[in-house]
Amino acid sequence: MVLSTWTYLKYIRGEQAILAGFINSFxxxxxxxxxLLAALGPSxxxxxxxxxxxxxxxxxxxxxxxxYLGGLVAFDCKVPRGLTWYMAANTVxxxxxxxxxxxxxxxxxxxxxxxxxxxxxxxEALKK
Numbered sequence: 001m002v003l004s005t006w007t008y009l010k011y012i013r014g015e016q017a018i019l020a021g022f023i024n025s026f027x028x029x030x031x032x033x034x035x036l037l038a039a040l041g042p043s044x045x046x047x048x049x050x051x052x053x054x055x056x057x058x059x060x061x062x063x064x065x066x067x068y069l070g071g072l073v074a075f076d077c078k079v080p081r082g083l084t085w086y087m088a089a090n091t092v093x094x095x096x097x098x099x100x101x102x103x104x105x106x107x108x109x110x111x112x113x114x115x116x117x118x119x120x121x122x123x124e125a126l127k128k
Contacts, residue, residue: 004086004087004090005017005021008083012079012080012083014078014079016072016077016078016079017087019065019068020065020068020087023061023064023065024061024065027054027057027058027061030054030057031054031058034048034050034051034054052102052105052106055098055101055102055105055106056102058098059095059098059099059102062091062092062094062095062098063095065087065091066088066091066092066095069084069087069088069091070088072084
């Protein structure tokens with residue numbers, strides 16, 4: 001990501017990437033604020049219920065960026081096509097990775113917890 005940003009700013013210098021940069025910066029401020037609070041210890045960690053929403057925010061960021069990149073191609077903006085397709089491919093890779101993380105961390109975990117609770121209730125019912 002750093003190399004891509006450096007290359008873009010060094011050789012293209014167009015304002016077309018500003019939106020993606022602002023969105024990405026905002027998401028990272030939220031994300032690192034979470035990590036700062038989490039590092040303050042257990043007394044603060046119990047208030048950090050919003051971790052999965054950061055992941056949703058990141059997923060939304062990727063969708064917005066892909067939509068924006070699609071607009072750059074559709075409206076024939078003065079950005080090299082190769083760079084736009086590279087940025088789109090990079091964003092799709094991040095989107096797939098983050099979707100996989102979200103499923104593993106929140107969707108599967110939630111289903112496993114529900115199944116565990118269901119089994120506990122069944123065991124308690126059998127004991128009675």
